Amino acid sequence: MSEKLLMKGNEALAEAAIRAGCKLFFGYPITPQTELAEYMAKQLPKREGMCLQAESEVAAINMIYGAASTGKRCITSTSSPGVSLMSEGISYIIGSDVPCVLVNVQRGGPGLGGIQPAQSDYNQAIRGLGHGDQHVIVLAPNSVQEMASLTGEAFDLADIYRMPCMILADGALGQMMEPVDFGAHTPREIPEKTWATNGHKNARKHNVVNSLYIAPEELEKTVLDRFERYAEIEEKEVKYDTYLTEDADIVVVAYGITARIAKTAVRMAREQGIKAGLFRPITLWPFPSKELKALAGTTKAFLSVEMNMGQMLSDVKLAIDCAKPVTHFGRTGGMIPTPDEILIHIKKAVGGDN
Amino acid sequence: MKRLLQKRITVIAGHFGCGKTNIAVNLALALAEEGKKCCLVDLDIVNPYFRSADNEKQLKEAGVRPILPEFANTNVDIPSLPKEYGSVFVTDECAVIDVGGDSDGATALGVHHQQYEACGYSMYYVYNYYRPYISDPRAAAIMLKEIEASSRMKFCGIINNSNLGVETTKEDVEASFASCDELCRLTELPLAAVTAFPENLPEGGVPIKDVTRKLF
Numbered sequence: 001m002s003e004k005l006l007m008k009g010n011e012a013l014a015e016a017a018i019r020a021g022c023k024l025f026f027g028y029p030i031t032p033q034t035e036l037a038e039y040m041a042k043q044l045p046k047r048e049g050m051c052l053q054a055e056s057e058v059a060a061i062n063m064i065y066g067a068a069s070t071g072k073r074c075i076t077s078t079s080s081p082g083v084s085l086m087s088e089g090i091s092y093i094i095g096s097d098v099p100c101v102l103v104n105v106q107r108g109g110p111g112l113g114g115i116q117p118a119q120s121d122y123n124q125a126i127r128g129l130g131h132g133d134q135h136v137i138v139l140a141p142n143s144v145q146e147m148a149s150l151t152g153e154a155f156d157l158a159d160i161y162r163m164p165c166m167i168l169a170d171g172a173l174g175q176m177m178e179p180v181d182f183g184a185h186t187p188r189e190i191p192e193k194t195w196a197t198n199g200h201k202n203a204r205k206h207n208v209v210n211s212l213y214i215a216p217e218e219l220e221k222t223v224l225d226r227f228e229r230y231a232e233i234e235e236k237e238v239k240y241d242t243y244l245t246e247d248a249d250i251v252v253v254a255y256g257i258t259a260r261i262a263k264t265a266v267r268m269a270r271e272q273g274i275k276a277g278l279f280r281p282i283t284l285w286p287f288p289s290k291e292l293k294a295l296a297g298t299t300k301a302f303l304s305v306e307m308n309m310g311q312m313l314s315d316v317k318l319a320i321d322c323a324k325p326v327t328h329f330g331r332t333g334g335m336i337p338t339p340d341e342i343l344i345h346i347k348k349a350v351g352g353d354n
Numbered sequence: 355m356k357r358l359l360q361k362r363i364t365v366i367a368g369h370f371g372c373g374k375t376n377i378a379v380n381l382a383l384a385l386a387e388e389g390k391k392c393c394l395v396d397l398d399i400v401n402p403y404f405r406s407a408d409n410e411k412q413l414k415e416a417g418v419r420p421i422l423p424e425f426a427n428t429n430v431d432i433p434s435l436p437k438e439y440g441s442v443f444v445t446d447e448c449a450v451i452d453v454g455g456d457s458d459g460a461t462a463l464g465v466h467h468q469q470y471e472a473c474g475y476s477m478y479y480v481y482n483y484y485r486p487y488i489s490d491p492r493a494a495a496i497m498l499k500e501i502e503a504s505s506r507m508k509f510c511g512i513i514n515n516s517n518l519g520v521e522t523t524k525e526d527v528e529a530s531f532a533s534c535d536e537l538c539r540l541t542e543l544p545l546a547a548v549t550a551f552p553e554n555l556p557e558g559g560v561p562i563k564d565v566t567r568k569l570f
Contacts, residue, residue: 007486177519179518264570
């Protein structure tokens with residue numbers, strides 16, 4: 001018999017967070033993410049933790065800021081409009097170098113938008129999660145299993161690099177059910193949190209968590225130091241997956257749920273004699289630019305597929321220095337592309353080359 | 355399948371994610387196959403998507419009248435009951451009711467419990483050993499009682515639908531038997547059926563088709 005459990009993506013992420021030692025959740029309900037908060041509300045009080053429903057996302061992210069400053073693992077989750085509200089707090093957290101995990105189970109936008117799945121917050125997550133010179137690590141799971149295993153990894157990365165790590169999921173991943181194995185993530189070694197404001201007991205100098213600097217020289221130095229850390233992350237922490245790319249004439253680039261759909265389309269294309277492959281970024285920041293560039297040497301064209309109007313598209317073009325044609329296919333506003341639709345665009349992309 | 359369809363109204367309830375929608379749609383399709391006039395009510399006020407409204411086309415083609423909330427699968431995030439729902443209590447049509455998960459979802463039944471009593475119904479509790487925290491028969495029994503309290507209705511049997519989605523094996527189904535037996539003992543309810551996809555079906559089980567919406 002299997003050791004696995006059948007879970008919704010939202011539940012699996014919540015359970016993985018608790019198993020990663022996260023006992024603090026602050027959030028505000030929003031579809032299609034609410035099962036995550038509900039799971040925390042039911043489980044955390046029974047497992048030596050605390051779940052607090054804040055009065056808004058603005059309050060929730062500031063509670064995270066406070067909790068994270070103590071060095072305790074903490075998490076908040078929301079869906080697209082909620083991230084916009086959290087933006088200021090996220091920037092403060094980045095500027096204070098405290099680790100936490102943020103979850104965006106994306107829905108259609110802009111505005112109040114809708115409750116159906118989308119990937120239209122890519123640019124927000126990668127380029128503008130908060131004001132100022134900043135990055136957060138962004139992980140894109142493509143299955144309920146990865147909703148769990150990448151959550152363990154997100155906590156480790158956040159702690160190792162002292163920064164927020166975002167899980168960028170979507171409504172489909174949050175709502176769908178698949179088997180999940182919680183042993184799949186191997187925890188990493190975490191440095192001691194000597195910076196945490198957890199009570200000095202007169203035994204050490206008191207720690208300060210802060211993002212305000214009086215002297216611009218000092219602020220510049222903190223940013224430069226942070227960007228050295230970012231360079232290390234870009235060097236060491238890139239994650240991606242490939243499927244049939246070795247001999248591919250056309251490489252589909254897709255992440256998250258869209259990568260699952262694109263994989264079926266690639267398989268269909270192969271059955272019809274088209275040499276298609278799939279490149280799936282798992283870290284969206286740092287983006288697997290080097291690995292994609294290497295593929296530009298062997299393939300003839302790229303097709304970027306997303307549930308948006310073409311946001312990762314520019315990262316694909318930048319990665320390969322526009323060495324090969326890159327086209328985009330996307331559905332947006334809560335619509336999910338089908339394998340057949342992607343296949344049509346694979347054919348278009350190879351057809352243009354012949 | 356027939357053994358589950360003894361009364362005019364069949365109600366499918368249980369923990370969310372245990373496979374209620376799959377069973378409800380299969381039951382409605384079985385009724386239609388027998389040539390019976392029937393309807394399926396999507397009474398899920400909990401799930402925003404992955405619900406029996408996804409099967410509208412399939413149900414219509416099979417001759418089942420789908421009774422769906424007006425806003426299912428739209429961007430209206432408001433729990434609402436389907437406007438034709440009341441017709442279930444005044445026609446002689448067979449009806450399968452797909453209830454939302456947990457006691458929260460079953461609240462939607464409570465308001466009409468007297469009509470259900472008057473018409474006669476069989477309500478089944480769907481059990482899935484592979485769902486966390488209700489895997490334990492004691493927890494499953496508590497949930498069953500909570501659903502009875504919020505629906506103000508009584509279960510007549512348990513459907514063991516233990517599965518791990520597409521990864522389910524026959525051994526996985528068989529490994530759930532002991533816990534399900536314990537659930538039956540704790541609740542003093544009979545095991546109405548073991549349901550599984552044909553390739554995992556244990557002896558004496560009821561085969562069901564996978565009707566969940568496929569994205570890829």
